Amino acid sequence: MIRIFFKYATILIIILQGELLAQNDLSQKLYDKYSESIFHSIEHKRFSHSDLMNALNQFSNSKIIDISTAGYSVEGREIKLIKIGSGKINIMAWSQMHGDESTATMALLDLLNFFENDNEFSALKKEILEKVTLYIIPMLNPDGTERFRRRNEMDIDLNRDALRLQFPESKILKKIQEETNPKFAFNLHDQSTRYTVGNSYKVATISFLAPAYNYEKDINEVRKNSMQLISELTTNLEQFIPGHIAKYSDEFEPRAFGDNFVKWGSSLILIESGGWKNNYEKSFLRKMNFIAIVLGIESIANKNYENESIEIYDNIPENQKLLFDLLLRNVTIEKNNHKFIIDIGINQNEVGTSDKRDFYFIGEIEDIGDLSTFYGFDELDCTGFTIDTAMVYPEKYENFDAVKNIDIIPILMKGYSYVQVDSLNIKEKFSKIPINLIETEKAKSTKIEIGSNANFRLLKDNKVQFVCVNGFLFDVRSGKNSIQNGLIVK
Numbered sequence: 418m419i420r421i422f423f424k425y426a427t428i429l430i431i432i433l434q435g436e437l438l439a440q441n442d443l444s445q446k447l448y449d450k451y452s453e454s455i456f457h458s459i460e461h462k463r464f465s466h467s468d469l470m471n472a473l474n475q476f477s478n479s480k481i482i483d484i485s486t487a488g489y490s491v492e493g494r495e496i497k498l499i500k501i502g503s504g505k506i507n508i509m510a511w512s513q514m515h516g517d518e519s520t521a522t523m524a525l526l527d528l529l530n531f532f533e534n535d536n537e538f539s540a541l542k543k544e545i546l547e548k549v550t551l552y553i554i555p556m557l558n559p560d561g562t563e564r565f566r567r568r569n570e571m572d573i574d575l576n577r578d579a580l581r582l583q584f585p586e587s588k589i590l591k592k593i594q595e596e597t598n599p600k601f602a603f604n605l606h607d608q609s610t611r612y613t614v615g616n617s618y619k620v621a622t623i624s625f626l627a628p629a630y631n632y633e634k635d636i637n638e639v640r641k642n643s644m645q646l647i648s649e650l651t652t653n654l655e656q657f658i659p660g661h662i663a664k665y666s667d668e669f670e671p672r673a674f675g676d677n678f679v680k681w682g683s684s685l686i687l688i689e690s691g692g693w694k695n696n697y698e699k700s701f702l703r704k705m706n707f708i709a710i711v712l713g714i715e716s717i718a719n720k721n722y723e724n725e726s727i728e729i730y731d732n733i734p735e736n737q738k739l740l741f742d743l744l745l746r747n748v749t750i751e752k753n754n755h756k757f758i759i760d761i762g763i764n765q766n767e768v769g770t771s772d773k774r775d776f777y778f779i780g781e782i783e784d785i786g787d788l789s790t791f792y793g794f795d796e797l798d799c800t801g802f803t804i805d806t807a808m809v810y811p812e813k814y815e816n817f818d819a820v821k822n823i824d825i826i827p828i829l830m831k832g833y834s835y836v837q838v839d840s841l842n843i844k845e846k847f848s849k850i851p852i853n854l855i856e857t858e859k860a861k862s863t864k865i866e867i868g869s870n871a872n873f874r875l876l877k878d879n880k881v882q883f884v885c886v887n888g889f890l891f892d893v894r895s896g897k898n899s900i901q902n903g904l905i906v907k
């Protein structure tokens with residue numbers, strides 16, 4: 418009897434291991450072969466609504482992908498509905514209900530390529546599309562996207578309109594939910610790039626959530642399914658981004674769509690694309706999204722998630738905000754002949770260009786003091802370094818063209834953060850020149866305080882070691898330059 422038990426237990430373990438291996442195998446294959454599915458026409462995250470329409474047009478002759486009009490935004494921009502598959506299990510997915518959260522829209526274009534192209538996944542895709550039908554809305558908020566901002570043209574956060582359902586974009590989402598009654602739904606967003614996984618130093622690259630459907634955060638069958646699926650996705654993605662998966666806050670929000678989808682009977686998975694070092698166009702986050710979505714669909718089709726425990730989900734650490742883009746530790750600052758040791762947290766905030774289709778950085782001092790409980794994407798131990806105010810290069814230039822052609826590096830080497838120009842008649846507030854340009858005689862503040870543009874010097878034995886220009890460091894000792902752009906101060 419015991420022998421039989423062990424025999425069956427062994428077989429069971431082998432089967433379970435086999436299943437786990439199979440899934441790991443699929444995620445590894447998706448990871449390795451991802452480049453074959455990248456939708457190359459869109460590689461910058463600030464693409465417009467018309468860029469997306471052109472992209473979707475490339476699938477107009479597809480035999481697999483059906484694209485129709487779901488409706489129109491407040492300003493009359495078309496919102497598309499993509500249908501793939503013929504299976505009984507309906508799955509909904511939507512992206513960019515917040516206009517400046519475009520990572521998942523790019524991943525969804527990769528998903529279309531994945532299904533459309535001939536590749537080694539053909540048998541798997543056939544199996545999946547016989548079992549599920551996908552209903553996808555890429556870019557639910559095109560008016561917000563046009564301005565590359567969260568809210569729509571009327572300054573409404575569409576994710577707070579699930580109760581009143583007043584705005585056309587929200588009505589589209591609700592209508593498709595009612596028509597398809599999806600068993601699962603993917604709600605796809607971008608979150609801050611500076612969340613950490615719990616109290617760790619690791620950035621939250623992907624954050625998941627199985628939203629609550631009431632204030633008590635009860636777990637019913639619908640919510641449990643979301644948790645099980647997230648457990649599976651977490652295990653799989655951990656291979657590629659170990660320690661970089663977090664959980665979004667699970668406070669019940671009665672006005673949000675995710676929470677209401679659960680109420681309406683769909684197992685909802687919130688996926689938030691977070692941060693990854695120097696991944697400004699979010700290509701790596703896009704890849705992680707793509708893998709998560711394909712694995713999720715496969716799991717729903719084959720009901721793999723049913724074997725998962727919710728323990729893995731429960732143990733995912735929550736998002737914390739403990740990261741700066743640049744953290745300088747143990748800086749010496751002098752005041753009235755006294756010396757103090759401080760840390761300086763700097764964020765390199767992205768700002769849209771005037772047409773919103775590109776961006777530049779404004780580096781701001783975010784916090785000063787004891788920041789020993791925080792972390793930085795980049796950190797510098799400044800023990801023995803004294804901070805001093807930024808300097809203006811004494812030589813003046815006539816205009817932008819004159820300064821464009823000079824070598825800035827020797828000026829940085831001498832510790833300057835600003836160059837004076839008589840007349841700066843250019844439209845944008847930044848330039849790719851790695852130093853700030855300031856109109857001659859214009860006042861500028863060089864005070865080292867919270868909220869100010871981060872420009873200063875770090876000295877040792879009265880010699881400049883580092884120059885900070887617009888929140889980025891230039892290493893005088895090695896000549897290493899990390900300055901992404903300078904500002905134009907008029």
Ligand SMILES: [Zn+2]
Pocket residue numbers: 515518606607
């Ligand atoms: Zn969002």
